[in-house]
Amino acid sequence: MKNDCSCEHCKLRSLFFFHTSADVLELMCENKTERQYDKGEVIIWEGSEIKDFIYLKSGLVKLSRKGTDGKDQIISFAKPFDFVSLLSVFSSSIYNYTVTALDSTIICAIDLEKLKAVALKNGEFTMGLMNRVSEATDRIILNNLDIRRKNLKGRVAHVILYFAHYVYKDTRFELPILRREIAEYIGMTTENVIRTMSEFRKDGILKFDGKEIEIVNERLLESVSEHG
Amino acid sequence: MKNDCSCEHCKLRSLFFFHTSADVLELMCENKTERQYDKGEVIIWEGSEIKDFIYLKSGLVKLSRKGTDGKDQIISFAKPFDFVSLLSVFSSSIYNYTVTALDSTIICAIDLEKLKAVALKNGEFTMGLMNRVSEATDRIILNNLDIRRKNLKGRVAHVILYFAHYVYKDTRFELPILRREIAEYIGMTTENVIRTMSEFRKDGILKFDGKEIEIVNERLLESVSEHG
């Protein structure tokens, strides 16, 4: 937990703020805390009070929610440049989702009251913030719509391509989530996700090597993602 | 299409803005257009340029999107006090959804460039705006998650209860959408929605009289909504 004002040179800075006026810089430097989480650690608990505005500096997380039936549902995944403090922060005082690290993850937390105080005085800053929040929530909604259109095979293909294209930018990567978590994300059962991935392997679309996954036939996987 | 600055007394005003400073009042009075749409008319076309910030004054609308396969998906419904210009407006220059009136509807349109100009100078106004946008998109995401947890019967029950509780605040109302539109909203087929509603009728949960629908056994409908 350091506070060396390294954000002055942080790559993320430009994404959050149009200008970096004196009050915004002070907010970031004096009132931010950096925290590191290991894979599997919970960063935010559903139901806890929102005290900070949080964003990802590095790593990968999942946003999930416990249904009334006790079953978890995964809302979305987020990597740096995606916001984490998306939902709730400006419309609720309580988080209505849990954020869990899927990999070693570093977050920056800015005291929410102080951020709001700056935002009230600085429209430019607030507009930048709103742009980001709007963009990130849009992506969640549209992605969920996209998944809803597809059948089991298409949904599984969608998730694998999501990690390949959007997160790792490689056709070979270590899958950061369990089969069960894929199921929680796409709204199918764990068994069927496993079965589908086995089929992809048998069909020569995927190769597994421990946690490693390799997309052998990307074109076919994309076709499956579109047309089942 | 009138412009008599009636927003000064508009009930909605308090919801959008914390304070109504001079610049905000001028924005609303000088740069707003009021438009009326009949049931079925399209207010915003998917793919069109975003020129205005739009909100509902009265009526009811649906937000929908045409999938790559040509099939419509309904994202959400909105009534006054829900925003319409939720998604896209602050993160895109093009609407990625269509807004259609489900009933006679009046909207207010504020020139987006002028709104942005005010927002840049007025952090308080922008914060109020962000609160609203965040609240509305949160509701869409959580509602979709809720529907995803349920089976066919539960989803149909959910939609009927949504209109009863949230829109009409009555157990008897005129259903503003077709069976097909319920299907497009919950991701099931039209036939199965029709079948399910017929079952509800046969089971004494619902009564139909033309377009009118009456919830006879609300407790049972709620139970079906929760546990299928």
Added chain:
DNA sequence: ATCACAATGTGATAATTATCATATCAGCTT
């Protein structure tokens, strides 16, 4: 190393939902 436990993997069967076919009904036009 062994035990315990969770994750992966696979098959058989049941339940759910989609598809296709066809009928009736309501509203609208001529």
Added chain:
DNA sequence: AAGCTGATATGATAATTATCACATTGTGAT
């Protein structure tokens, strides 16, 4: 009034997905 069209309605069947049962593999703790 007749004819057209889209919405509602219903049944039979096919396709998809869930459930249950059980085997195997992997992983962490002692």
